[in-house]
Amino acid sequence: MRAISYRRTGGPDVLELTDRPVPEPGPGEVRVRVAFSGVNPTDWKSRTNNEPGPDGQIPNQDGSGTVDAVGQGVDPVLIGERVWIWEAAWQRAWGTAAEYTVVPARQTVLLGAEPSFQLGAALGIPFLTAHRCLTVAESLPDRIGPGTLNGRTVLVQGGAGAVGNAAIQLARWADATVITTVSSPEKAQLAAAAGADHVVDYRQQDVVTEVRKVAPQGVDAIVEVSAAVNAGTDAQVIGMHGAVAMYADDGGAEVTIPVRMQMGPNARWQFVLVYTEPAWAKEIGVEDVNAAVLDGAIRVGREAGLPLHVFPLEQTAQAHQAVQDGAVGKVLVDVTA
Structure with a gap:
């Protein structure tokens, strides 16, 4: 072979x-x-x-x-x-x-x-990563499915990437309100095609201002592709008992977090790597992602962002x-x- x-x-x-x-x-x-x-x-x-x-x-x-x-x-x-x-x-x-x-x-x-x-x-790594990012907060459900994120707001930093796209699709399947950031009009079109409700071009708009327009009390979960760059923004928009789930590394970069600001909402800053996440969480992720596939909620191709x-x-x-x-x-x- x-x-x-x-x-x-x-x-x-x-x-x-x-x-x-x-x-x-x-x-x-x-x-x-x-x-x-x-x-x-x-x-x-x-x-x-x-x-x-x-x-x-x-x-x-x-x-x-x-x-x-x-x-x-x-x-x-x-x-x-x-x-x-x-x-x-x-x-x-x-x-x-x-x-x-x-x-x-x-x-x-x-x-x-x-x-x-x-x-x-x-599917694999991108969707299992996104699932973990959407379920690590104490205020969020352990399972993702229709209605499980109803009334919740999710911020996906970098909605045109593979994990970002997966997070948008899974969060929308679960009926969350999804805000995402992108770096260009072309990527904005992709994020919208994936199902994002609100798309913010961070090179043209102030992310904190735009997110607070949608979620005045802050967001429930942040799916974070570049924590070293976005930590300051994330700290300003995270809501009560929310979580910033960091799944990517900018080449050994370090993250600086304003401690006092995060104590008030009891925010969680969570590192995510599928390979070493708890076995029970991974099993749930596989089941939920497959349920989304069988429900017809997952798509690929440019028309799906x-x-x-x-x-x-x-x-x-x-x-x-x-x-x-x-x-x-x-x-x-x-x-x-």
Whole structure:
């Protein structure tokens, strides 16, 4: 089978197209014939910083495809099912940048007949991250679903990114009022297409003023892509018992928070990384994201505010570079092309 792998850390050039035997699933595992592989920032960061094992590393955490074999202890009824995959390469040598991958059965989720494989490969890390960001506040529900955020206001900093788009779509599905910030008119159109109720161009408008117009008492949750830059703004618009959920790193930047100002509302400043979040929270996230998919609430493509950038498997290096360069939308690898 064709697979992308790397045997040393470095830039995209360390990724090589290789020929490997088709893997066999072990106990508790399934083998998936991969259709699309999703690329996230953690994929290129892992390639850059984490030494691969002696047999090399197949990159990429997210993906979609069809189960074609199961290991001991797994119900064979799964064979032939369309699924989406999450965390394939976390502390494992088998990611999704290959024609076949093997993962623990619990890390595949039934996609159903209608959603596309492109949508399935776009879910994983971005949507699980967004789910965690929307549920960490003590004043917010642990579960996301229709009506669960009714009467709540969510601020998504950077609504044109993959996690920002996911947060907008999930929050709107849960009936929240969604405010988002962007840096250009083009990104404003994408955020609006995703479902944001109010879009603020932070290069043209004062974010605090605009947010307070919508939420005079402050917002209930902030999904934060750049805490080091936005902490001052977040501190001024967070509401009572609200939470600022920080899911991205500006290259080792540090965050300065005005302590007294945050004591009044009992605000929470929460760091979010899907891979190490509590197991129960991750399980809930997977269930809720899949419920949103089956409810038809999740979309991909420019009309959903998430342009797709698709590369064939042999161009996985270019796909990684596109994510590293900040491509707006979702980068996918078409494994079948």
